[in-house]
Amino acid sequence: MSLLSIRDLRTEFQSPSGVARAVDGVSFDVAPGEIFGIVGESGCGKSATCRSILRLFGGAQAKVAGGRILLEGAGDLAAMPERELAQVRGRDVAFIFQDPLTALNPTMRIGKQIAEVILRHRKVGRTEARAQALQLLRDVHVTSPERRLDAYPHELSGGLRQRVVIAMALALRPKLIIADEPTTALDVTVQDQILRLLRERRDSLGASIILVTHDLGVVSQICDRMAVMYAGRLVESGRVREVLDAPSHPYTRALLAALPGQTGRDEELTPIEGAPPSLISPPPGCRFAPRCALAQPRCREGGPPPLLSRKGLAAGHLDACILNEAADAAA
């Protein structure tokens, strides 16, 4: 039984040059208590995917154009009217944004910003909400929390601010926490602390986490399962160990080859040649084919290939490579 089940999600962004399908037929499941990682290059649609769940697109002209977002106990979020979805936000599903420097209101005190989410969903008074905010700051290991309650965001460091954002996200013990690159804007030592904190809170609250990142190191450090995204579609998914140890899609392999490993100093890094395709008019067939070293003519035909399980891969390890499809058919 999964907590979140996304089926054939399609999200469109209006841009001056046309409609961009940032998310184009994405399906995945997140189990209760699981940390699910979504990785990919900038602009692959990983952020758009998780923003679609709560329909938070910033100032962008974007909409969920199709598919279902089934949240256990709440129904289809994609079909939910805005007013109803507002009840789900913060209470059942919380969001942690990438940049803690801009994610907090600069003119509102920290305590008030945390209390706001409690006051919205719980029938408690201001004093009680403030007391809960204080406890939340303690839970995320903010030092001298009493003093921080009355601080403004600019008076805190980046790491502290991200802890405040996390405290806010945890306030109502949501079932699902979506973290969109939560450590990208922080320095490495703080990154590690924040990841540990996320895992620790997952362990004590039992929430599921969707973690969006471009950093495979982060995925291998704390995720249980993962999906690799390219040009608006998932190309591979499965348990983190299986995907990273035995990547089956050429794009995943290329991503790993482009990373500095632990083996030696002088190893050769292999960049992925070319650039991701346009999301306004994507190429036919496999979207990675134009950059893929193994691509055959049949890779550039028909619609985009679906995620499928393969012979020889562990159960639940899926990929969307046309060549693997053919290999399966031959076997």
Add this chain to the structure above:
Amino acid sequence: MILAILKRLLMLVPVLIGITLLSFLLLQIMPGDPASRAMGTRASAEELQAMRELWGLDKPLWVQYLYFLRDCLTGSFGVSIFHKQPIITLVAERLPYTLAIVAYSTVIALVIALPFAILAAANRGRLADVAIRQVFVVLIAVPPFWLCYVLILGLALGMGWFPTGGVGEGLLENLHRLFLPSLVVGLSTAALIQQSLRAALIDTMQADYIDTARAKGLRRREVFLRHVLPNSLISTISIIGVRISWIIGGTVVVEKIFSAPGLGSLLIDAIVSRDLPVIRGLTVFFAIMVVLVNLITDICYALADPRVRLE
């Protein structure tokens, strides 16, 4: 905070020395003899000479400047040749009217600009936004004297809803009587505020912390009133500050048409009658007001935005 304010007030000193020097020297270049203007064309040479001695116009320039400085420091700002009264008395008579216009027109401007800025920002790029922009651009472009006459002809003479000008007794009567002049001044202020607030609102609506606010589950109205509007209004403070500095001395046309005694018409009358001490004194007074309004603007800024500190 208090210390910073005192520091800023201290900075008034060099500004004032500069302003007094500049206004004093500039007026020396101005053509026309104040003594003959004051005495009329039939005054004899002896009478004119006596007049010049009385007003110190026969002294060397630097002595005249020191007299002027003394007048500024004692707070009288000099004595009017025409009115034979200390300039501060003339200012005190007219300041209430000017301040009333400042306050009244600013309130009117906010009442007009706020809803239209919100409406335009919410409908960015759509018909409502474009239409509102066009109307406000016209409001900025329309010359005030024309607007004054249209309002007088339509609402005062035509409908008989408002008096055509002057000053009345008491708050209620003046709210009524000063409405039209305040409206004329307020409409262009409204246009300035509407444009800058619309831009600020659109900017703020795209900020990350607005997504954070929505992610908390806040309703649209709550997000707007608690997060979007307060952060957008901060930039409006400086617009209002600049505008108020202008209104204090710059509403001559409105004052003349509505036959109301403000500081602007005092200055124009002084220029026409070559009342040098009044021109000089008022220039210094306006400079002080501008500096003070700027200081108050900065204080408001520091109070509204915790990231800003008063230096």
